[in-house]
Amino acid sequence: MIATTVVASTCSSSNWFRTLSSAGVHGCSQPSFADLSSSLACSQTPALTGDVTASAGSCATTIAANAVTNAKVATMAAYTLKCNTGGSTATPSDIDVSALTLKASPGASDLVLIQDVSASNAFKKTTVGALGGGGSGVTSLNTETGALVQWPTPQGRITLTSNTPVLAASVTAATTSYYTASAAGKNVPIYNGSAVVVRQLCVAGTVGACELSVALGSNWAASSNYDWFVGLDSGTLRLCSGPDWSAGAVAGSNTVGASVRGTGAGSTDIEKIDGLPTNKNSMACRYNNTTTFTCAAHQCTHVGTTRTGSAGQVSFTYGASGTAGTFNLWNAFNQEYLCSTSNDPASGGIYSYSSSTVRQADASAVNQFNFVTGAAGSSLDAIYYVTPRSSTLGAQYNFGLALNSTNTIDAGSNQLFPGTANFNMSVTVSDVFKGVLGANFISANEQGDGSNAITIITIGNTHLQRLKVCGFW
Structure with missing residues (x-):
């Protein structure tokens, strides 16, 4: 029979029994992580405190309220906003203003973000209409009060x-x-x-x-x-x-x-x-x-x-030798004072007329200015230069201008010849046509005395015969 002796032995806190000597003495030491295997059960976890919290015995963690500071958020590109630009729930992104959808013509009730400087720069909203109306209005402008409204004429x-x-x-x-x-x-x-x-x-x-x-x-x-x-x-x-x-x-x-x-x-x-x-x-x-x-x-x-002239066609034609002026374009704003001068290059440089019937000069539409205006306040300055010749004493030649007529004379001049051989007269007549609206024409017209032939000199020279009309277009 072998006799045994039981000896009590303990290890200090956080130590394990690790060895047993031949003399029966236990050795103790603190274990290392290398001695551990498998996983820690959630029920074995301690409570967590700080920015991330958890209850003891639970693996569920929570970010504490107010724990994520700006410094802990991902950095952003310069001059960008963090937002969701879409129409549904989504992860936010960093954008600049140019990435937003453009509304070319905002409505008066559309909202605009502002900072109210009178309320410590508090962010507030207002409407496009309120901005356009100048907010509460100016205090005073040349003794007038209220919202300042100003817009230019069409430019x-x-x-x-x-x-x-x-x-x-x-x-x-x-x-x-x-x-x-x-x-x-x-x-x-x-x-x-x-x-x-x-x-x-x-x-x-x-x-x-x-x-x-x-x-x-x-x-x-x-x-x-x-x-x-x-x-x-x-x-x-x-x-x-x-x-x-x-x-x-x-x-x-x-x-x-x-x-x-x-x-x-x-x-x-x-x-x-x-x-x-x-x-x-x-x-x-x-x-x-x-x-x-x-x-x-x-x-x-x-x-x-x-x-229009022909369908789908518009002309703005300055008068010239052999060409009547046609200004079929009129501007309501930013008008320019423009002139058209036409000359009738009669065959051989001269023509004759003796009839007492009023007609368009040389029976030619070149001696006419065609135009359109869009307002009844329009007025035109017209002048007709002509060089008639006659050797007959007492021969008469009447010439002048008319609006929308080739057989009347509104403003005219009656020339009486002295009987000198080949006597030339360089004469003019002018008129201002006021209040014309729509499509019209000004005609240079003439009338003989019914018996004596009057020779009109043109020679293609605008100083001897021409119709000039000026106005605002």
């Missing part, structure tokens, strides 16, 4: 050549109409139903043409007057023409010398709102040969008037 010009606001050379049978920026600028005021807003013909920094254009076609009928407008078609700025002057509940007319706009529904009648000439009635405004848009009453700005 472009109707023309027949791209990027050429003033036509210095003749353009015949043009098939495109342009509304191009002029020396005055590129702004166009448009009434939107509640206020006058300003739009620009091109964006800032545009090099070259700053304009709107319309390709003409068969829907611009021959020998007809058309008013041109600038308006907004669902936010898109357009140049367009109304119906011809004959259209309307009360029909108008395109007849030369008697043209007048129709009135009522479907017409191109003009009416001012806040001093701005606009379409009086809702109308179909044409911006190409096949397409129109509906422009509500007063919401298209009238900028000019043209008259």
